[in-house]
Amino acid sequence: MSEKEVKNLEEIFEARIARDEKIEPKDWMPEKYRKTHIRQISQHAHSEIVGMLPEGNWISRAPSLRRKVALLAKVQDEAGHGLYLYSACETLGISRNELYEQLHSGKAKYSSIFNYPTVTWADMGAIGWLVDGAAIINQVPLCSTSYGPYARAMVRVCKEESFHQRQGFEIMLKLANGTPEQKEMAQDALNRWWWPSLMMLGPTDAESVHTEQSMKWKLKRKTNDELRQQFIDQTVPQADLLGLTIPDPDLKWNEETGHYDFGNINWDEFWQVVKGHGPCNKERMNARVGAWKRGAWVRDAAMAYAEKKEARKKVSKAS
């Protein structure tokens, strides 16, 4: 293809996106579009499965049968999200094994929030309320993103995420209305998860590299700072409802802007965690890589068995 032809195709492609048409796997797409989508969708998929670990940590200790069942179901949903997203990513011509390889080698990233430890039961509430809450703010716009398989996966994912958020809030509500120990546990969890949740919406616009291109492809509709503001504005009244205090002395309603003002985010901490030096980066990677290695013989067996079965079918057909 000549350079001119490619340019022409690109123009047609961008025009389609501008008209809100969906791009499907068989359609022509610029290499950069494909790569950017592989990066973003796989990063999202990895976040779902690494995200199973901090909450999975409390399944065996959940305080009641009802909570245990709900937590199991939630973590299972996250596995399901990982599955849809890996499948969406595979339509771009990359295998799931390659994607795992990128995660395990540290080449691919996942949401840095999952590198924080879950130290009390209240963390199950705070994660559902804040982390799933921030995820929804990030993800709802993606339901109308340009790449068809990603947009459709996100519709399913978002429905379940809002269920998770309500479930998390309900855990917090129960604690906030409980005994003094329970209330303290809830406040402590909010104190620990608040700032990382704000960081989860990504670096400030000034530091964010991909924004402009992503806007054009509808991978992003609002900037990180806009999303963060939306999250804060939505969450502060919920904290009030819980009777809990957001750990930010600078947090204040601003009549003029119609938004909450908030204090400085510790971006040094954010970059430390992103670069692999958060409190649990090592544990999370060890868990994923370990599970993958320990499971190799099982996956090999399944493959060998399927091949044998196929071969037997052929023999019995031939005879």
Next chain:
Amino acid sequence: MTNNSTTDQSSLPLGEMSEGQRGNLHNYILGIADNSLILGQRLGELCGHGPSLETDIAGTNISLDLFGQVRSYFQYAAQVSGDDTVTEDTLAFMRIEREYKNVLLVEQPNTDFGYTIVRQFLFDAYHLLFLRELEKSTDETLSAIAKKSIKEVSYHWRFSSDWIRRLGDGTSESHERVQEAVTDLWMYTDELFHQTEADQAMIAEGIGVDTSKLKDIYYKMISDVLEEATLEIPVGKYFHKGGKQGIHSEHMGYILSDMQYMQRTFPNMEW
């Protein structure tokens, strides 16, 4: 037992039962439920750590089914106890180790995926046969729980027996590993058919399942799959029991300290 005419949700005229009968029924329900509780707990430990996303989802599914069944059984047992302070959660979390009645098989550790699957397989076959009989119980509540659970457990059995075939007839490594698990866990199979006093009393009442009648079918059922999977059927004649009487393996204390952690640390709170 002549309670077929009652339309009451509990189906048993609990008020008409003697204390001894109630006690037997209560213990009988716990005996069934504790197996699902401890196996569900073991599977829950694995969530996110399995060999593939698909097996993780399936394992979680099975765990969820088992806990769902546990809740139905415990809610009924709480009602049977006639004691207002007994709830599904006090039954699950506040008993001492000697009061748990699960078989030794289900408390065995998640040594590797082979052991996890074999434990599941050996239990599922029993569980399915058991539920099919429990469905015929004169106790309407137990019969209803059994009916609902059969669908779930049929799926568990399909899942575990399919994996036995894959691992047994997969690679030489998987064959060896799964064979080792079968050989090791075999000694816990006989206990499934061991009958306690409560079991015998409930059989006499037409409520309980006479498990002695299931033993031959059980061994046939698992042997068929093992054979298909090119695995050897262990010939071991030495078996272990004790779980049903509350005499557990050394694993049990750790399972409980994990499972009971919140309720023991923060007693009398709602979550």
